[in-house]
Structures are given as C-alpha cells and as structure tokens.
Amino acid sequence: MGKPKVLIIGSGGVGTISALSLTHNNKSEVTLIVRSDYELIKNQGYSIDSCTYGKLKNWKPHNLAKSVDDALEKYGPFDYILLTTKNIPDGPITCEEIIEPALKTGKEVIILLQNGINIEQPMIEKFPQNLILSGVSLIGSTYYNGHVENKGLDSVFLGDFKNPPIHPESQDKINEFISIYHNPGLNDIKQDPNVQKTRWEKLIYNSAFNTVTALVNLDVTRIQINNANEEIILPAMKEVIAIAKSVGIECDESKIEKFLHIGDGFFYSPSMCIDARKNQLMELEIILGNPIRIAKENNVNVPVLNVIYSLLKMVQFRLKEERKMFIIDPKDFKGNSNDYPKIFEEKYVHNK
C-alpha cells in the first residue's frame, strides 16, 4: 500500500501551510488545488515566510492541480480531502458542490478545516457514506499573490463532529492524519475529544469581532477605542455562550476575557472585515446565521446578535448585488414593502 493521498482544496493562508506541513512530513502524497494563481504557482512556486518553517522560495507541494476534476484525473482517487476554503453556503458555490467532483470511492475522509457552526450538516446529508472530520485551525497566516506570511504557529484541533464518534474508522483515520501531518516543533496537531466545544469557543471571538468590524469597517483596536468591548462585544460573546449551552456545550467562561483582549494593540482586521472591504462575500451564515438559527430553535434570547445578523444580511445582499449574483429590477418592488422579501426569494433566489 502506497502513501495516503491528500487533496487540499483552498490555497489561501491556511491551505498552503497545511500543504507545507504534509509535504514536509512526507508520509503522504499531497495535491493542492490552485485556482486563480495556478500559472504563477506552477512557474514560480510559493514564497513562504513562516515563523517555524523559515523562509522558503519556489516551494511546491508534490502535485498542483487547476481544478478538482483535474486533480482527480491526474492524482486521485484520494484518501483525504482537506477543505480549507471559505465556507459560504449562500455564495455562488457551496462546499458540497466544491468537494463533489473529488469523491470517487466513498471512502474518502473529508476534513473540514474551516470556521463556523453546523458546517458538517449539509456535508453529512450529501455524502452520508464518507467519514467527515472537524478541524479547527488556530494559525496566523495570510496569502497574497504567491506569497504566504505565516506569523502564528500552525495549530490544528482534529476530531469527529460526533462525540462519541459514530463512524467505525473514525479513530484510525484521526490517528493516521495526525501522523502524516505532525512535524514536532514546527506545527501542532492534536486529537480533540470535544471539537464542537472548540468550535463554539472559537466562535466566541468570531461572532463578535468578525461581525462588528465588518459592519463598521474598522480594525479591532479601533472599535475598542470606541468602547465596543463593553457596549457590544461582551454582550455578543455572552449570547454565543448561551447558544452553545442550549446544545449542551459548556464553554470555558475564561475565554471571554481572553478573547476580549487577544488583539489588544494589534490593529488587526478579522477576515469578515477584510472581505467586506474587498467587496467579497463574508462567511456570515456559518459564523452567525447558523448560531442564530439554533438560538431561535432553542428559545435563547440573543438581542444583540439578532440586530448584528439582520444588518450583516443586508451587507451581504449588497456584496452579492455588487458581484452581480442578481440584478434588482425596480419594477419588481413597487407595491407594499411587506411583500418584498417574498418577491425577492421567489424571483431572485429560487430562480437563480
């Protein structure tokens, strides 16, 4: 039996360093999909400046592919599909649609190394035969135009979405992936027996800081100058913890104090803020929409998150319109405004 084959979909800051970790370890065959910058990377490779791997020039994983179809044909079938793209279920393509062409044997292990809550549910529904694992990444890494700036240790929490796991091979696959990924001293990957809790705890930060900075187009330090911690971030974080509790997850309350101050003085702009600034769609539904839906189902009172979500849905609508995902025809919206949401849903969303 040869080395396990890993396909990485998503070649941003997270995906490239994952490819580096796996390639460096060299116990797997690594295929990375590079879409828009394919020619650049094929010719020059990546330049990487990593806090642990050092400065690399012209670096490439074992295989590069232009598309998932291309990858499967040349280098598949795969044992692991590591998904590191943004997760935007309301975008032009869902993660299920992205992954689908890579699946051949039904035995592929799908690892969602992505933010957010309930991201596994549409995956499990669509691909019930595959083992789907949850990865939470705590890396600091950005990609731009062939260059990767990796300032924070690549640290992955890996586990089964279900605890205890229901898939018979779950533990074996987690062990294997950790063994092919782990480079002691250079990165960190560990099994997380309660990866849902880790997700919710990461969400304490993301649901508050990502969302508010995206709405007002200011970095974390600047919103803190405006007393955001007290007025809006802390109440929002407490609401996230209350939602988690309603699904049986007791977040460590000390995370609040930690996350309130984790960015002190860094003038850091979270990803949703950067996306909104660049007129790119935001990971709104998996960071805020899904938690809000859980809150509604479980009758958890989340007044601050509700307002933030309502506002950000409008921003996402604007981004979609700017990206020509639809073109509003004023003739469709002439009568009583109570009818507009339904008209939009029927004419613009269902018939897209």
Add this chain to the structure above:
Amino acid sequence: MGKPKVLIIGSGGVGTISALSLTHNNKSEVTLIVRSDYELIKNQGYSIDSCTYGKLKNWKPHNLAKSVDDALEKYGPFDYILLTTKNIPDGPITCEEIIEPALKTGKEVIILLQNGINIEQPMIEKFPQNLILSGVSLIGSTYYNGHVENKGLDSVFLGDFKNPPIHPESQDKINEFISIYHNPGLNDIKQDPNVQKTRWEKLIYNSAFNTVTALVNLDVTRIQINNANEEIILPAMKEVIAIAKSVGIECDESKIEKFLHIGDGFFYSPSMCIDARKNQLMELEIILGNPIRIAKENNVNVPVLNVIYSLLKMVQFRLKEERKMFIIDPKDFKGNSNDYPKIFEEKYVHNK
C-alpha cells in the same frame, strides 16, 4: 420701521427653498450665506426646479454673503436667524459656534429648521437672552452644484420649543415669521402648538431608516427586500415611541404604519446614508445619540437602538479619522484595551 431682516445659514436643499419662499413673499430682507459655492452663485445664481415655484434660472435672494461675519457687517443686524445647516455637535464646528458671529442685539430670533431632539438645549444655554424657535421641515429638496431640485412641497411646522412658551415675544414672532414666509398655494407654514411631538414623530422615521441605511449602505427599498421592516425598523420605531413617552410625549401610533411604508418602491437613500457614502459626518448625535441619552436617564429599554447607536458611533469615528479630524497614533493604544476609550477621550478629543 423697515422690513424684518432674515439671515439664512445653510444653503442646501432646505435653506435655498426657504430663501426662495421669503424672497418671493418680499415682506422681509433675505440674506443667504453661501460658503463653498459662493462664486458660482454670485455669478450665475441658482437654477431651481420646484414643484410649486416652477423652473427658475439665475435666481438670487436679496443678499448673498460669504460668511456670517461678512453678512453681519454688510446686511445686519438681523431680526431672524434661520439655521438650516446639518446639526453635528461632534463635528468640527457646532451650531452655536456657527451662529455666534451673527448675534449682535440679543433680540435676534433664532429658528432651528433642523432635525433631531434636544438641539435647542445647547442653544438656550449659550444664548439665554434670544428667543429660540423650533422648525420642522417636511420638504423634499436637494441641492447640488448650483441646482436645486425641489420635488416635495415646502412645509414647515413652527413653534416654541417650550410648550407653553416662556418667552414673552414668542407668539408675536411666530405670527410675524409665518406672515413673511407664507406663500399660499406655493408653500405651507403653520404654527405647531406641540412642535416637540412633531419632532419626535419625525424621529420615528429618521432614527430607524436613516440609521440602518447608513450602516449597511443600501436604500430603503433594498433594506425592505431584506425584511428590515420586521426585523429591525419596526422594533426601533417602537423604542423611539417609548423614549418619547418617557418625556411625556404621546406619539400617534399610526405614524409607525405610515413611516414603514412611506418610501415603498422609491429606492430612496436617507441623508445619513448619503453622508456615510460620501464620507461626510452624519447627524448621528441629534438623531440617535440624544434620544438614547434620554432613554438611559429615564430607564427606557432600547436594545435595538443601543446596538445601532454603538455601531454608528464607530462609523462616525471612521468618517472623522478619514476627514483627518484626528490621526490615531498606534503607540497610544498598546496596553489593555479597557483603557482605550479614556486614552482617546483625553488625548484626541479634549486636546483637539
């Protein structure tokens, strides 16, 4: 005794049509201050397209002045000062500072033809000897580059901020101003015995639609497509009515239904939205800040408005920084973020 002299400060859509109404009536001597477009208006006058006054070319009021000082010197002292500027107490210049150079006799009647709540308080404190009247304008009028587009009837509600009035000349001056302003069939001006109620009722619209559209950068129809009426506008409107009630003002509840639908199908962008879009400061404090402060004082629960206000303060901060009202020095914000609001207040606001 000659005609009363009226100084109009603010030559936007409202101020120019006020100047037209007064000049047309011709029972007063009208001086209009034109700042940035002074040369243009001095040479060419205004072109006006009015739903009642018709199309006018090269139109000018009796007098034009470049500045308040200039106006006082050439055409003062004045009997009436009609203030139609935006009211941005946190901007580079307050309305009190704008008016101050026009005051000479202590007998000037100051008419605040502006939006918002509690705008009279700093005026009364600063100029206790002057009679200060409240005007609420329901005009549809925009000014751009020498041209005025006046689509909605100039309609003014005029009254004493205090009800019953405390200034002995209040009723006489209201009568006189109405007589010099009113052009039957062309405009509408009436005494409003409860002008504070009229202000609060206008605020039902402004505190909700102005603010939300400014935050998400979408017109009214587009936020309605996103179900804003139900999710955020209606709850915000109810909170405004509750604040008004706490100061003894019972708004007509039917205004809610009226204002929810007043813009149906018009794809209209309210002034705060336009200001934010143009990177201009918004009338945030008099439209939302002052009502919120009243709510706090009177223990009125306004969860939706609180979140909107908190977010818009951050947007206003960004607009101020973009306009170089201050330049953030990262060295000032290095330690615990709990201290940032105080540091900002002390170093950047007090020492401006």
